Amino acid sequence: xxxxxxVSGVFVSFDGFKAINNLSFSIDTGEMRAIIGPxxxxxxxxxxxxxxxxxPDEGKVVWGSDNxxxxxxxxxxxxxxxxxxxxxxxxxxEDQSVRENxxxxxxxxxxxxxxxxxxxxxxxxxxxxxxxxxxxxTADLKRRSGDLSHGQKQWLEIGMLLAxxxxxxxxxxxxxxxxxxxxDHTTEILKQAAKTRxxxxxxxxxxxxxxxxxxxxVLHEGSVLAEGSLDHVTQNQDVIDVYxxx
Amino acid sequence: xxxxxxxxxxxxxxxxxMLALFTLLVTVLSEGMxxxxxxxxxxxxxxxxxxxxxxxxxxxxVWGYCGILSLGHFAFFGLGxxxxxxxxxxxxxxxxxAASLANTELPPTPQEIKDxxxxxxxxxxxxxxxPMIWAFADxxxxxxxxxxxxxxxxxxIFGWLAFRSRVTGVYLSILTQAMTLALALHLFQNDSGLxxxxxxxxxxxxxxxxxxxxxxxxxxxxxxSAFALGLGYILSAWVVSGKFGSVVRGxxxxxxxxxxxxxxxxxxxxxxxxxxxxxxxxxGALYYPQAGIINPAExxxxxxxxxxxWVAIGGRGRIYGAVIGAAFVSLLSTWFTGGQAPNIDLGxxxxxxxxxxxxxxxxSFVVVTLLAPKGIGGMFDRLVRK
Ligand SMILES: Nc1ncnc2c1ncn2[C@@H]1O[C@H](COP(=O)(O)OP(=O)(O)OP(=O)(O)O)[C@@H](O)[C@H]1O
Ligand SMILES: [Mg+2]
Numbered sequence: 001x002x003x004x005x006x007v008s009g010v011f012v013s014f015d016g017f018k019a020i021n022n023l024s025f026s027i028d029t030g031e032m033r034a035i036i037g038p039x040x041x042x043x044x045x046x047x048x049x050x051x052x053x054x055x056p057d058e059g060k061v062v063w064g065s066d067n068x069x070x071x072x073x074x075x076x077x078x079x080x081x082x083x084x085x086x087x088x089x090x091x092x093x094e095d096q097s098v099r100e101n102x103x104x105x106x107x108x109x110x111x112x113x114x115x116x117x118x119x120x121x122x123x124x125x126x127x128x129x130x131x132x133x134x135x136x137x138t139a140d141l142k143r144r145s146g147d148l149s150h151g152q153k154q155w156l157e158i159g160m161l162l163a164x165x166x167x168x169x170x171x172x173x174x175x176x177x178x179x180x181x182x183x184d185h186t187t188e189i190l191k192q193a194a195k196t197r198x199x200x201x202x203x204x205x206x207x208x209x210x211x212x213x214x215x216x217x218v219l220h221e222g223s224v225l226a227e228g229s230l231d232h233v234t235q236n237q238d239v240i241d242v243y244x245x246x
Numbered sequence: 247x248x249x250x251x252x253x254x255x256x257x258x259x260x261x262x263x264m265l266a267l268f269t270l271l272v273t274v275l276s277e278g279m280x281x282x283x284x285x286x287x288x289x290x291x292x293x294x295x296x297x298x299x300x301x302x303x304x305x306x307x308v309w310g311y312c313g314i315l316s317l318g319h320f321a322f323f324g325l326g327x328x329x330x331x332x333x334x335x336x337x338x339x340x341x342x343x344a345a346s347l348a349n350t351e352l353p354p355t356p357q358e359i360k361d362x363x364x365x366x367x368x369x370x371x372x373x374x375x376x377p378m379i380w381a382f383a384d385x386x387x388x389x390x391x392x393x394x395x396x397x398x399x400x401x402x403i404f405g406w407l408a409f410r411s412r413v414t415g416v417y418l419s420i421l422t423q424a425m426t427l428a429l430a431l432h433l434f435q436n437d438s439g440l441x442x443x444x445x446x447x448x449x450x451x452x453x454x455x456x457x458x459x460x461x462x463x464x465x466x467x468x469x470x471s472a473f474a475l476g477l478g479y480i481l482s483a484w485v486v487s488g489k490f491g492s493v494v495r496g497x498x499x500x501x502x503x504x505x506x507x508x509x510x511x512x513x514x515x516x517x518x519x520x521x522x523x524x525x526x527x528x529x530g531a532l533y534y535p536q537a538g539i540i541n542p543a544e545x546x547x548x549x550x551x552x553x554x555x556w557v558a559i560g561g562r563g564r565i566y567g568a569v570i571g572a573a574f575v576s577l578l579s580t581w582f583t584g585g586q587a588p589n590i591d592l593g594x595x596x597x598x599x600x601x602x603x604x605x606x607x608x609x610s611f612v613v614v615t616l617l618a619p620k621g622i623g624g625m626f627d628r629l630v631r632k
Contacts, residue, residue, distance in 0.1 A: 079508035116490045
């Protein structure tokens with residue numbers, strides 16, 4: 001398989017503190033990957049770099065089969081190029097309905113003029129219905145999304161990502177604060193999503209990671225500590241020392 | 247498939263009907279139409295109020311919906327007034343000058359007429375030559391174009407610079423105030439080409455309509471203002487009702503998130519900022535012929551702050567809220583500061599409203615912000631929903 005995203009030799013420091021320290025790894029097209037690591041390991045910062053929120057001091061971030069550098073692109077360009085992101089804290093537009101949230105994310109033209117002239121089509125309406133079904137919010141389409149439960153907001157945000165139809169999904173701690181049943185549902189949604197695109201999930205919860213059943217990358221102090229199957233990395237002495245052992 | 251725009255925005259039809267009813271009623275009762283109940287100056291006040299409602303709608307779009315607290319939209323309003331004022335003053339002075347020169351032995355040359363107009367207009371600032379910016383003042387069509395183009399271009403350039411460098415929040419507000427202050431200070435200078443602090447005057451005299459009494463003209467302008475307000479309301483409601491409105495409200499609530507959805511936030515802000523500047527300018531161009539005079543004090547930074555206060559009191563993020571706020575507060579302000587409000591004698595102290603009105607306004611702003619953050623429009627919403 002060809003690599004979809006390649007991060008190499010990336011350094012980021014905040015006021016002298018090295019949050020990302022020579023980080024290199026790659027994600028293949030259509031791959032599902034879990035990223036684990038202790039608090040402050042740089043997991044969120046990694047996503048910030050890929051999505052253009054944080055600019056690295058050094059290093060390369062190369063995207064797609066054409067090997068374009070993401071570092072020269074703005075956040076909105078990166079998103080349009082096919083990188084979708086779910087934040088650690090659920091961020092949906094609380095004042096707007098579930099439908100409006102999904103509609104905004106749908107993959108359509110995004111320039112102000114075309115959005116102003118946008119007319120809802122049957123395809124779009126059907127797509128929203130499909131998405132709502134996939135994330136289990138069919139009955140809630142008309143609700144104000146601020147009134148959803150925490151778990152539902154997380155799903156809505158994932159639904160918005162799917163609506164963007166990205167090639168790569170970056171998902172930061174989707175299961176945090178969820179009940180067991182909600183977690184299982186989330187696992188299902190993610191596995192389903194990973195059938196057609198690459199998905200990178202950051203998660204602390206080991207049971208959750210186990211259920212995803214995919215290759216795992218362990219980050220520590222801004223670089224890769226270990227990589228492989230979950231069983232492989234959990235037996236790694238370094239990983240036990242810095243992460244699991246505590 | 248999709249419900250029609252009017253079905254989705256019921257407030258539009260209600261508002262348009264109320265506006266039409268109001269305009270008809272005022273017309274019928276006006277002095278100019280023989281109604282004798284509403285004086286000409288009252289008709290003008292009401293017409294001006296409609297213009298203020300229009301600029302408040304613009305403010306609501308940019309602030310209430312898009313989250314950009316611009317404290318400069320009254321500058322665009324004033325600029326619109328100046329642009330139409332130039333033609334009004336030029337064309338009217340031309341008529342007067344032509345009339346007075348007509349009695350001379352030799353017919354005056356075009357240059358003589360032009361010089362005479364220049365002396366008339368710029369005598370107060372000790373000049374007689376036309377500054378560059380008056381080059382097209384004799385053309386109504388061009389000055390009308392400038393009403394839209396000059397403030398629009400200023401907003402476009404200012405917005406492009408500010409949004410591109412991602413200036414947001416209170417810093418952006420300060421920047422818009424600075425722009426407004428700079429513009430006002432510039433206009434205060436005698437060599438600004440716009441008659442310094444004298445401003446442009448006699449704007450109520452419409453060239454070519456000398457024979458029509460002010461009582462009738464005032465009704466015309468009332469209708470023109472009502473028409474513009476109606477159109478502005480429909481346009482704004484349409485802009486915020488669809489997906490564009492969704493994105494814009496998203497930008498207000500969490501602009502970073504909108505970026506990660508792939509929208510170029512800066513272009514959206516620029517579109518909204520410029521569009522609302524143009525709406526404000528049109529409102530100004532209709533307001534000042536009714537006011538009769540425009541001077542740089544009108545553009546002073548405080549005016550733009552009042553505009554924000556109106557919208558806050560009326561309830562931002564709902565278009566009728568802006569209209570309610572502007573109409574309510576500006577009419578009340580006219581009443582209080584015009585000396586009509588009865589003073590309150592407390593025995594030891596007499597509360598004179600001309601002095602105390604601003605305090606009252608400030609207090610109500612604080613009260614609304616603290617107790618009813620959604621303003622009068624918000625209370626309205628709650629009543630309707632029940
Ligand atoms: N904008 C910033 N300014 C300063 N320091 C930052 C900034 N962003 C992140 N950091 C620091 O960089 C380090 C890595 O942060 P990051 O958020 O990537 O960790 P994480 O792996 O996501 O942790 P968690 O599991 O707690 O979410 C932390 O020490 C954090 O304090
Ligand atoms: Mg994190």
